[in-house]
Amino acid sequence: MSSDIVFDQAVEIPDILKSGDVVTTLVGERTRLSLRVKAADRIAVAKALGITLPAKIGKTNTKAGIMIACLGPDEWFIVGEKAKYSNLYNKALKLSSKYVMSVTDVSFRNVAVELTGPKVAEIVNVGCPLDLSLAAFPVGKCTRTVYEAAPIILHRLSEDSFAMECWRSYAPYMVGLMTAHVQGQRV
Amino acid sequence: MGDFRKTGKGVIDTQQPVSFTFDGKSYSGFKGDTLASALLANGVHLMGRSFKYHRPRGPVGAGFEEPNALVTVTRGKGRMTPNLRATAIEIYEGMMASSQNRWPGLGFDIGAFNNTFSAFFPAGFYNKTFMWPKSFWDKVYEPFIRNMAGLGPAPTEVDPDVYGAVYGHCDILIIGSGPAGLAAALAAAKKDQRVILVDENVNMGGSLIGAGHVSIDEKSASDWVAKALKDLNKADNVVLMTRTSAIGYYHDNFVALAERLTDYIPEAQIGKTREKLHRIRAGKVILAQGAIERPLVFNGNDKPGVMLTSAAQTFLNKYGVAVGKEVAVFTAHDSAYSAAFELADSNVRIAAIIDAREGVSAELISAAEGRGIDVHIGSVISKTGGKKRVRSVEVYEPVHNTQKTIACDALLMSGGWTPSLHLWSQSKGSIKWDEAKGVYLPDLANENCVCIGSCNGDFGIKAALDAGSKAGGGRKVYKTDEPVFGSGQVFDHLPNYIKPSKTKAFVDFQNDVTDKDIKLAVREGFKSIEHVKRYTTNGMATDQGKLSNLNALEIAAKALGKQAPQVGLTTFRPPYTPTTFGTFCGYRTDDLFEVTRKTAIDPWAEAQGAVFEPVGIWRRAWYFPKAGEDMHAAVARECKATRDSLGIFDASTLGKIEVVGPDAAKFMNIMYTNPWSKLGVGACRYGLMLGENGYIYDDGVVGRIAEDRFHVTTTTGGAPRVYRHMEDYLQTEFPELDVWLTSTTEQWSVIALNGPNARKLIEPFVEGIDLSPEAFPHMNVREGKICGVPTRLFRVSFSGELGFEINVPSHYGRAVWETLFAAGEQFDITPYGTETMHVLRAEKGFIIIGQDTDGTVTPQDAGMSWIVSKKKKDFVGKRSLQRSDLVAEGRKQLIGLLTDDPKTVLEEGAHIVADPDQSIPMDMLGHVTSSYWSESLGKSIAMALVKDGFNRMGDDLYIPMEGGVTHKAKVVKPVFYDPKGERLNVV
Amino acid sequence: MMLIHCPYCDEKRPEIEFAYAGEAHIVRPNAAEQQAMDDVEWSKFMFIRDNKRGEHCERWWHANGCNMYFNAVRNTVTDKFIKSYKIGQKRPSAAQIQKWKDQANG
């Protein structure tokens, strides 16, 4: 039966965003977890899961197909390649009896896009009020913020590349805003 | 044309002629001209009519401060822009401009009749009349006044242009690119800082543009500007923005810039961003906005051809246009002399310089005489000749009481300079009165912000350059060769031999405010400058007092016998320049105005022809009409099909919050009225949430997934506030609880199946869950798989039928829905929308928060005392429920109503009385909250909040409607269908 | 749009990431206290606010940031923030606020 099942992320990237100063791509299926751990158990839980949980808000750790961002004092957002990390949720679940923590699967809550190109900050700044200079928003930084009316998670992948994700139903709006900006300049 | 064009002057491109029309007549100008400069080059001064008296008006200024030369530009359907300043808009090939506020034409305007009788319309006249007879006000006077309103035409079509809005950041934002701003940018560019330099004009350089007579560091001013711009363009830490107005200065150095991108382009395409809002956060703001010349207030200062001296200078230097052939200059400031000399040196005859001051430096006088210009010291202009253009001035010398008429075709005036403090003042920087200069200057900063150049009272080019360099972090000292800027004298009154009643000296050129109006206001007790402004409307025109405020202040101060600073200044308000609404909208129009949240199943519903309704910011399928069906027919069919066999409903919008942690149950006990500790894993319970005020806040079914994990659902619209409410209590009041909240609304698509065949449909698709009634009773939740994807399967019902709510990962939601729908054909599966959902639940007496309750209903009022735990010591809202008025008799309570005539469906919102024959105002008992035609029951049903409702069971009540119709209805318990709940257990 | 220092992120962030959450240090009475309070006392907890013209202790929620509630002292006449601090810290004394102001100014 599952072969009939179509994966659908509510939005497609219009052609106008696929070329030019900034190239936008839609990120495919991922495992996403919201992990909450009491400070005292952070290192132990990380060890048990075989991952690193950065201690400081805004910091990320990315390696081998998994990105872990510290979004709040006891909150980590984990995005992993599906094939490799589909079992991470169950692993974390099992730790819950041992440590003061919680894990929630939010794999299908979000839709992510990646933007790359020399003018990437300009497109992010269409809706995001943060200072995106490298000094203020260095490579690797990840935070919740807003893209006009859409709450987003913003992650700088490199000097000229960001990942942006939002809740599923906000994705057409998020992409729509980028599109409007690029269209208004290209005409 | 060309009569007034001076070759070799200006920065226009004389190789590129541009033709345009004004009021239907064709003219020609050059690329780089403003509409005003091009018309002046053609000898046209008459460009508009004033607001109240419809006086013929020409430009007074040469830039954005212009109050009078306002025009409408049309460039196709929906692209009509009224009230544009002719002095600030660039001409383009084919531009169509027209004058406004006149009928039938600019030359002859019936409205000018007001001018003839202006004596009867002084400031505040409307307060004093139009009161009798009273009935005339609504029918005659008020409509008449309203019809006189406005300057340009109102829009009639939707604007097809698009706009943009972006955020930006910099270390230094410099506003104004005159000598001060440029020098600041040059200095700042050398540091490792991000610099933005903005100017509202087309060209950077401000007063240096075309200033051929001045040299800076041994270069001509033009060359210096060119070099400066070249250097700045090369620096990659500097962004130069022209045609960009800094319109507002907000908290913490947040500055709004409005950039104009297409209005000057001949074939400006629809689809290209017309204007863009840049919301800039700056580390430091440098204001170099310059100063605006002050008009003189004298009899006849409103004739077309009377303008600011600096305007004439700008027209000459920037556009190569002489504003007349024989120009008189009336001044109270030295700076007018150098302007007059520039004109004279360009072969414009200066008819005379009339200087109101007694003492004028001998150098200036001899320099004038050297050019053959008569200077009349200690003299004023007592009147001007001409109607639609100034033709002469009468020079009055009060000491000897002599008058002399001098012919001219333009009259320049200079009453000194007003530093532009608008943005400084918006930043909440304080200002102080400078007695020597007779101006307000910046005092203490409130933000990291400095004013430099003439907006700081540092007049003259060198002063501006040096201040700029310093502000930009440099230490450069510039060398200039410029005429001495000099000084002036502020006159609060210019003498005249003509009786005041026979004179008209304008202060606000657009709103027709004269010196007499201001004196009248003071005489009538309007003594604060804000009162004067409001009573006379001085400074409230589209230039927002840029030219008029200081003159009004001086006149008011004199009338009050006070010094200007004692009278005060009106507040500067954003925007600095009127700014298009579209610019504030940016991209956020139509689909981008607000997020319209749609479920994964929404496209399917749309393809099926569903009608949608907005619920919060979601859109939901409302009903699924078949050909020829209206809503009632569709809903009746959907209800029947669901009760008879099987209905399918998209419940994905319900809010979901995952409450997880060792203290999860404890936390739930605090947030909900009912107890959670003993709820078994795999079981569900309906939860009711109150605000701390004791009123119903939200509700929803909660499933216990694990000992430490609750799957909480909320109402669709309530999800964000419930989440916030929970986080607030958790973090602020109960931080010791080890529990965490995660919104999972969008993790899951929720497919609700209701009807006797619900189980039969899903059986073949479900893996890992025993669906038998014994293993999976009503109000339980199981985890497993459906259609091959993971599911949290709830056995719950909001219809009273056997029901399941299938939670599946939302990116697979549509696929699962389509699979089930296809398989449901055998059961005649029927999709239904929110309306049918509402009917089905109302038949069962289930409430909808926000419809059957509002923010004033307690659980007891709603007949839900059963859900309020008596044992729990604390939950949110518990204490408030005990307040005297919440336990008092006679509260409104939720009951059912059955109409006498079963075919009558009551109107939701209709009010209920016990005695329909009483007179108005009636004693109302309450209102109908929900009311539907119940196809299943063959009669109408309703729910209502009624005073003391529980004690009225069986009573007849009345619902008086419009037109004398009164419905009668009986109070019943609000459960209409299957009161024993047997249908839940269909096997 | 103000800039607000979040004590958890230790960054100044734009106001639109935050939600204002009312006056700070209004502690919700516990179950026993609630029952001991009459309606008048309860209404004070519920509704009475300083609404101070001047330095005001208030709560903010970094909803689109670290998701934390925190407290801040802000001057309601100038809208200038003096200091933000974490939930659980005591209401700062006037002397403490003055100290913070002095630190900010010098």
Place this chain on the structure above:
Amino acid sequence: MKFSARSLFANALSGHENWPEQFPNKEPKKEYDVVIVGAGGHGLGAAYYLASKYGITNVAVVEKGWLGGGNTGRNTTIIRSNYLFDESARIYDHALDLWDGLSQELNYNVMYSKRGVLMLAHNVHDVQSFKRHVHANRLNGVDNVWLSPEECQKIVPFLDISQNRRYPVMGGAFQQRGGVARHDSVAWGYARGASKLGVDIIQNCKVIGIRRGADGAVEGVETEKGFIGAKKIGVSTAGNSSVLMEMAGLRFPLESYPLQALVSEPVKPIVPCVIMSNAVHAYISQSDKGELVIGAGTDQYTSYSQRGALHIVEHTIMSICEIFPIFRRMRMLRNWGGIVDVTPDRSPILGKTPVQGLYVNCGWGTGGFKATPGAADMLAYTIAHDAPHKINAPYNLDRFVGGRLIDEAAAAAVAH
């Protein structure tokens, strides 16, 4: 001097040199029977009614700035009375009755224009809620009617009533007696009227304390111009009410928020009535000068700065342009802020306080202007009788204790 077309004509002939002061600014006497703090429309109106209706003329109105300079001169001048609850309908309708003859009564044209207020419904919940209002209003004798989308369009020809929009117009509630008035003129008219009856208006006189005697009763106000004695003090200071109450040792259920408004450049007449759209937070009318007058929402935080944020303005204009896209090319001329004092149920507090001799009129939030004559009259009545009138009796402080709130906004609550 009586204002009329005739006096205007006569004065024109003498060059308008002989108009007397409309409201002389007085120095304070040592003592008055009543001191009103706050010379906005409400405070001046209360002084006027004390003198004209309740026979108390030994009254001073003290004002820290210039009269009419607070919310009276900063609001969008909307007048309506189509409120849901009986208590609200009674006080706002009382105000509407007084508005109707106010120009004649004051001999001062306040330009009350009954051009109507149209409230647009954009979703099913709006329809239910507005109909609830219309039915309650009808049985309360308040002229508010339900209109179909087509009927709405008849009143507002440029209204787009196609149903496939993000915020379709699903109908509207229309109150013909609603409309606008000239805000400044209301303050000036009351000031002139009160002055003529002997009331002293004292501007630029900030109250810095409220003096209470040993028995706790008020004895007068300390001001920048010295102590002014009065056994009765009426406080009508809108956004600053908490500050004044604190001077008397009272803490109040109030919070003050910035509220912004804006006008466009003037254009020829287009907007025929006041149009409100609660669902998108937009309301608009057109002034007699031709400016579109647009109200914004409050900022989220409490503040006395009379200054709001850009994103509030952006959202307001977006909302207007969403409902009326033809205005997208209009330009904003001026934007300003005021301070509104808001109670927990967003209804006012109008009556006696726990302090003997201290009366208060506050908490009008965003709705104070429309209530001006009604609130002023009720404050005057309460001061004169040392007891509230039955119209303002429900607006007491006790309701926050027992819980009998008058919560119009909660009654319109949205969920589902």
